[in-house]
Amino acid sequence: MASTLCCRARSISSPLLSSAAVRRRLPLVGAFCVLSFGLSNLCPSLSFKTGCAQSLLFAPLFKSKFSSQARDKSSGLIRMEGGSNTVPSIVVYVTVPNQEEGKKLAKSLVTEKLAACVNRVPGIESVYQWQGEVQTDSEELLIIKTRESLLEALKEHVKANHPYDVPEVIALPITGGSIPYLEWIKNSTRD
Incomplete structure (x- = not known):
């Protein structure tokens, strides 16, 4: 049902709903979709020991911020330790x-x-x-x-x-x- 709701939210074409009304409701619909699917199902490639939710938009930030690698050999950068x-x-x-x-x-x-x-x-x-x-x-x-x-x-x-x-x-x-x-x-x- 959540995927149906998400798809319906993207394709609303009813003249009864103004674009402002759709813009106000889309964040709520999106939040419902995310909660229904579970964020970990959206981005299974990330695995956190804490089990905290992940966001697709922030996945690269988490990977680089919490990576255990000390060196990035391609850029010549190093973490201080x-x-x-x-x-x-x-x-x-x-x-x-x-x-x-x-x-x-x-x-x-x-x-x-x-x-x-x-x-x-x-x-x-x-x-x-x-x-x-x-x-x-x-x-x-x-x-x-x-x-x-x-x-x-x-x-x-x-x-x-x-x-x-x-x-x-x-x-x-x-x-x-x-x-x-x-x-x-x-x-x-x-x-």
Whole structure:
């Protein structure tokens, strides 16, 4: 019956139903079809130990996101836990008030081998609350690539060399990437 309902929903041609009415009802009919068939019947190629439902549209996302393979040999990418010539790495965001401060801080981080690379992104506008008031300032964003193990030293360096009382230092893990680039991060930073 569910397959009949799904087919009928796609071929509604009654003049009594406006296109708006059909559009409002189709999601409900589709949901009924999915529940009646069972999502696992729609996509049997995926097998989850949890038994959770799968969606055909998201099957490629689940396969790549939860795949047990550490390497994608065709693209040269690697997940961080898979490579012996790499180290856990991070991307750190730091904002500075202007280009001069950004250039100075970026150079000192690379010189001290606290960062392999610092991208300077000029012309950002930050809107934030400070001391009970909403502020808007032009800033420059530093995007810093480094080892995870250097985060504490990097934070101390930023704090000592930054004009703000509370500088932004936000770290995000690098979960994968180009093997040669990840090796370069390791080789360009201190142990």
